Amino acid sequence: MTRVGFGFDVHEFEVGRRLILGGVDVPHSAGLKGHSDADVVIHAVVDALLGAAGLGDIGQHFPDSDPQFKNINSRKLLKHTTELLEEQGWNISNIDITVVAQVPKIQPHSREMRKNIAEDLKISEGLVNVKATTTESLGFIGRKEGIAAWAITALVSKT
Numbered sequence: 001m002t003r004v005g006f007g008f009d010v011h012e013f014e015v016g017r018r019l020i021l022g023g024v025d026v027p028h029s030a031g032l033k034g035h036s037d038a039d040v041v042i043h044a045v046v047d048a049l050l051g052a053a054g055l056g057d058i059g060q061h062f063p064d065s066d067p068q069f070k071n072i073n074s075r076k077l078l079k080h081t082t083e084l085l086e087e088q089g090w091n092i093s094n095i096d097i098t099v100v101a102q103v104p105k106i107q108p109h110s111r112e113m114r115k116n117i118a119e120d121l122k123i124s125e126g127l128v129n130v131k132a133t134t135t136e137s138l139g140f141i142g143r144k145e146g147i148a149a150w151a152i153t154a155l156v157s158k159t
Helices: 038-054 072-087 106-122
Strands: 003-012 019-020 024-026 088-099 127-132 144-155
Touching: 003 038, 019 088, 024 106, 038 072, 038 106, 038 144, 072 088, 072 106, 088 106, 106 127
Parallel strands: 088 127
Antiparallel strands: 003 144, 019 024, 088 144
């Protein structure tokens, strides 16, 4: 059996925080505002994986009302999601991620993002794709107020 999941996340910029995308510390004048490290890339991936497996969403597993997740490294959330998928008998077929950001440039960091995500999910780097686009200066992303990410994944049952 094959199942598909879709994930989305968005956060606004906040001065005084580090910008973490796909587990990579990206140089920029501001980070993203959030309860955790606000890594929109990993949050979108986690939601896609949980959705494909029928396991709810990131907010159910890692609620922002729980102090244990305050400023947590989102790679820990991804690793926990890997454990959930293994328990449920799922293999990841592939993941495709789109980061939507006017700034900063994503491409110089996409390879390291792919490596981090693949490592945490215990899959080949070739099964993870990270690409980026802008909004051509339209909307809140175009005004450089935040970043969004979309992810889609396919899971295949081990049985």
